[in-house]
Amino acid sequence: MAEPFNVMIVDDENDFRETLVKRLQKRHLNVFGAESGQKALDLMNKLIFDVVILDIKMPGLDGIETLREIKKKNPLVEVILLTGHASMESGVEGMDLGAFDYVMKPVNIDDLLEMIRRAYERKIIQEEYRK
Amino acid sequence: MDERYYKRLWRKIILMTLGFALIPLFTLGFSIYSQFSVSYSAKIFENLKTLVENRRSSIDLFFDERVAQLITIAHTHSMKQLSDETFLNKVFQTMQTRSKSYIDIGIIDQEGNHLAYIGPYPELKGVNYKREDWFQTTMAGGVYISDVFLGYRKFPHFIISVMSREGEKSWILRATINSEIIDNIVRAAQIGKKGDAFIINKRNILQTTPRFSGDLFGHPKSPDFSKTVETHMEEIRTEGGSFFFAATLITNTRWILVVKEDPREQLTPLLRARTIVAFLFMGGILVIVLGTFLTTRAMMNQLVQSERKKARSEDIMVQSSKMAALGKMAAGIAHEINNPLAVIGEKAGWIKDLLSEEDLTQNPNLKEVEESVSKIEYHVERAKKVTHRLLGFARRMEPSQEQVDINKTLNNTVDFLENESRYRNIDIQIDPHPDLPEIISDSSQLQQVFLNIFNNAIDAIGKNGEIHIKTSFLTRRKEIKIEITDNGPGIPKEDINKIFDPFYTTKEVGKGTGLGLSIVYSIIEKLGGRIMVASELGQGTTFTIYLPVKVKE
Numbered sequence: 255m256a257e258p259f260n261v262m263i264v265d266d267e268n269d270f271r272e273t274l275v276k277r278l279q280k281r282h283l284n285v286f287g288a289e290s291g292q293k294a295l296d297l298m299n300k301l302i303f304d305v306v307i308l309d310i311k312m313p314g315l316d317g318i319e320t321l322r323e324i325k326k327k328n329p330l331v332e333v334i335l336l337t338g339h340a341s342m343e344s345g346v347e348g349m350d351l352g353a354f355d356y357v358m359k360p361v362n363i364d365d366l367l368e369m370i371r372r373a374y375e376r377k378i379i380q381e382e383y384r385k
Numbered sequence: 386m387d388e389r390y391y392k393r394l395w396r397k398i399i400l401m402t403l404g405f406a407l408i409p410l411f412t413l414g415f416s417i418y419s420q421f422s423v424s425y426s427a428k429i430f431e432n433l434k435t436l437v438e439n440r441r442s443s444i445d446l447f448f449d450e451r452v453a454q455l456i457t458i459a460h461t462h463s464m465k466q467l468s469d470e471t472f473l474n475k476v477f478q479t480m481q482t483r484s485k486s487y488i489d490i491g492i493i494d495q496e497g498n499h500l501a502y503i504g505p506y507p508e509l510k511g512v513n514y515k516r517e518d519w520f521q522t523t524m525a526g527g528v529y530i531s532d533v534f535l536g537y538r539k540f541p542h543f544i545i546s547v548m549s550r551e552g553e554k555s556w557i558l559r560a561t562i563n564s565e566i567i568d569n570i571v572r573a574a575q576i577g578k579k580g581d582a583f584i585i586n587k588r589n590i591l592q593t594t595p596r597f598s599g600d601l602f603g604h605p606k607s608p609d610f611s612k613t614v615e616t617h618m619e620e621i622r623t624e625g626g627s628f629f630f631a632a633t634l635i636t637n638t639r640w641i642l643v644v645k646e647d648p649r650e651q652l653t654p655l656l657r658a659r660t661i662v663a664f665l666f667m668g669g670i671l672v673i674v675l676g677t678f679l680t681t682r683a684m685m686n687q688l689v690q691s692e693r694k695k696a697r698s699e700d701i702m703v704q705s706s707k708m709a710a711l712g713k714m715a716a717g718i719a720h721e722i723n724n725p726l727a728v729i730g731e732k733a734g735w736i737k738d739l740l741s742e743e744d745l746t747q748n749p750n751l752k753e754v755e756e757s758v759s760k761i762e763y764h765v766e767r768a769k770k771v772t773h774r775l776l777g778f779a780r781r782m783e784p785s786q787e788q789v790d791i792n793k794t795l796n797n798t799v800d801f802l803e804n805e806s807r808y809r810n811i812d813i814q815i816d817p818h819p820d821l822p823e824i825i826s827d828s829s830q831l832q833q834v835f836l837n838i839f840n841n842a843i844d845a846i847g848k849n850g851e852i853h854i855k856t857s858f859l860t861r862r863k864e865i866k867i868e869i870t871d872n873g874p875g876i877p878k879e880d881i882n883k884i885f886d887p888f889y890t891t892k893e894v895g896k897g898t899g900l901g902l903s904i905v906y907s908i909i910e911k912l913g914g915r916i917m918v919a920s921e922l923g924q925g926t927t928f929t930i931y932l933p934v935k936v937k938e
Contacts, residue, residue, distance in 0.1 A: 267724055273731035280738050358776070359727035360769050363734050 259304035259374050260284045264294040264320065265336065266312045270359075274307075277363055283370070291315025295323055302328075305373045307366075309336045310348065310356075318348055325352050330380055332373035336361070391689060398681050406673045414666050418659060425655045429648055430618050430629060437631040437644045438616060440574045440582070444567060448637035451545055451562065452528055454480065459549035459558040467492050467558065468501045477503045480560075488542060488561040493520065495555045504561065506537060523548050523557050530638050533564045533592045533601070541565070541601060568593045571642065579625070579647035584640045587611055592640055605643070613641045620648075701915075704885065704906075711887045712907070719775040726768055733761040774900045789826045791856055791865055791932070792817040798835040799854070802843070809848050813839070816855040824865060825935040830908045837901040838869050838928050844892065845873030845926065863934045864914075870927040876920040884918060 261283050265271040271287045278285040286301070288294035292315050294306070306324060310317030321333055335348045335356035348356060354373040357366065458467075458476060467473050477490045489504020497515025514520040523529040523546040531544045538561070546559040567584065571593045574582035583595035589611040591601050599605045608621060610632035617632045629646045649656075737758050740751070792815070799806075799813050806813050842852050855868045876884060883889045885906040890899035909916045913933045920926040 267728065269728045270724070270731055273728070273735050277731065277735055277738055280742075358773060359723045360730035360765055361727065363731075 257283055257371075257374075259377075260286065260301060261305045261307065261370060262286045262288055262294060262297060262303045263307045264288045264291065264312070264317075265307075265309040266290060267309070274363075278367070278370075281363075281367060283367075291317070291320030291323070294320055295327070298324065298327055298331075303331055304377050305354075305370050306331055306333045307336055307370070308333050308353075311337070318351065321348055321351050321353060330377055330384070332377045334366075334369055334373060391685060395681060395685050398684070399677055402677045402681065403674065406677065407670065410666070410669055410673070414662060418662055421658060422655060426620075426648065429646070429651045432651075433629055433631045433644060433646050434616060434618055436574055436576070437633050437642060440570060440644070441633045441635055441642050443570050444584075444635050444642065445637055447566065447570065448530060448545075448635075451484075451560070452530070452547065452637070455545055455547045455558055455560055456528070459547050463551060464492060464494065464500075464549070464554070464556040470501050470503060473501050474503045484566075486563050486566045488538070488563055490558070490560045493546075493557040493559060495524070500556075509537070519544065519546060520557070523559075524555060532586050532590070532638075532640075533567075535602075541568075564593070574642075574644045577647055577650040579628075579650065581645040582643065584635070584642050585611055586638075586640050598645065607643065607645065610641050610643050707886070711903075715775040715887060719772040722768065723772050726765055726772065729761065730765040730769075733758050733765065737762070774904070786825050787828060788823045789828045789831060790821070790823050791831070791867065792821055794828050794831050795835060795854055795856070795867070798832050798839060801836065802839055806843060806852075809843060809846070811843055811846055811848075811850050811852060813852045814854065816853065818856045818858050821856055821858055821865060822934050824932055826912050826932060827908075830912065831932075834905045834908050834930070835869075837905045841901060842869065842871035842873060842926070846871055847873075858934075859931075862931075864931045865934060867930040867932070868927055869930075870925060872925040875922040875924055875926055876918070877922060881918060881920055885916075 261278065263271055263274055263278075263285060265274075265287075266289055268289065271289065275285045275287045286297060286303075288297050291312060294308075295315075297303075308317050308320060308324075312320075315323070317335060317337075321335070324331055324333060329352070332354040333348075333352070335353045337356060337358055354376065355369055357369065458480075462476070467476065473490065473492065477487070480487050480490070489502065489506065489509075491499055491504070491509070492501040493499050493514055497513045497517075497520055499510050499512045499514065502510040519529055519531055527548045529544075529546045533541050533543045535541060541564045542561050543564055544559055544561050546557050548555055548557050571582045571584055574580075575596050579597070581596045581598050582593075583598055583605060584592040585605060586592055589604055589609050591599055591603055591605050594601045595605060598607050607630065608619075610617065610630070613632040613634055615634075617630075619630045619632075621628055621630055627648060629648050631644045631646075633642050634640075635642055737755075740755060740758070795815055795817070799815060802813070839852065846852070850872050853868075853870045855870075857866045857868075858864075859866055880889075880891070885902050886899075887903040888899040889902075906916060909930060909932075913935070915931045917929045917931075918926065919929070
């Protein structure tokens, strides 16, 4: 029943990440959580992800740097930026770096779900185009 | 700034300017006038001196002539000849043809006997004068002129006697002369209405009748000039004012001629000059005072205006720095709240997810729990709106640069609100300037500005009202002016300074964030414009926005 794509949520706020993971799993998504940029990159080595939801403000490797690394590893991965913060510029910067969209915390689960599906669709289209 | 401070400053400037202008004027005026007055007085003194010396010469000449005539007669005739009264009468008649001033004539021998007499008092003949002073003086000095006296004759006269010698014998020819002729000569020196002239002898006794200064044979009502030798000039103050006096010695008689003059009568030209000077002076003072008043007033106005301008720009600066600080703070708060808010939202969502899965229909509290979770989600949503607007307020995104037709933007915004305004029966009217130039600005941000202001206007009016929008172009300042006027209740004076402050709201709790006008203010500022508000309680409120017409590079 699960939708045929893998989603990763990268956020240092454990309560938020864990709950969001559980809720998305309940909506039949293959969802994995990562508490830092480095963990996310490590996880990408083990699994193939289609959509990454990435918090911009994190300790260590921050969202924008992580985005850069992700795009280096796999340019076709669609990234949705998550911000709880007045970092509109970072959002715009992220868009320039190839992020699919950005969304401000707190997020509406249905909106987020919709956005994830559209991101996945775009990834499919891009892959088709590549071929 | 304080009105009184300006008043005081103005007064100071006026006093200083007047001081610097009037002190030299006064000094100049007074020195010119006093110089003129001194030289004019000197001239009057000079004239008076000439007059008195002139009169003195006339009198001396008169005496010289009389004395010479008598000496001539005495020396060309013998005593015997003249003792014959018929002959003496003939001689007297001849003398009188030339001068009526002779009253009588007589011959006195060296013993003092009056030998012959021609005149109106024949009883004088035979009188012996040997003991008289005049007789002895004449016998000693040869010529004698008496002081004026009344004598037997009962009118003022004087005598001139000359001595002649015939071998061992001496005799005297004596003539009496009416002193009226001297009076006449002296009277000619009585100038003006208050001027006077008179003669005194060595004992300060009047020899002529003065006009005002006393009676004949009395002491004159003037200082004692009887010791005068050289011509003497003096200015003397009396009760009647200041007078000029001139005194000079008449050589023949050792009398003193005194002339008194009222300088005020002679000073008419000086007084006229003084009047003219006074008028010029007054005129000058008037011009200076008026000029000072007008120029300083203009100066003060300029000063007040520039101070006001400064105060206004300081206000604007204070407002924008306040905005910046509050923006930073708002962003910080929004961030700190957003993260826990997100967790709360997710947890509530998770509970909801779980509730829908479990079969809890038996649980009597299910409904309550579901309701609580919904409420939590609702209020997370509400808090999110606030934090998101805060972030919108704080974001420093560069405004885009595009051609904007303000009239069109206004129309679009008004269309957007059409339903709401129709429902509330609010008439929104646009009075567009027909040739409004397009400006380079950010249309979506402007739309947000207009939307916020219109929303506020609609909320202020409530129901049944009017919003009037007018655009115009200020050619000189190259600015577009947008006036948005509502006929709502207006803003109280004490609140008008706070309306652009973040979190200031008059709306009910939960209805407004208090950020709308702050956002408007910061957007307009970013777009290089200005926004102003004017409000009258009960009349309505007008927002005026000025936007620069930039030329696209």
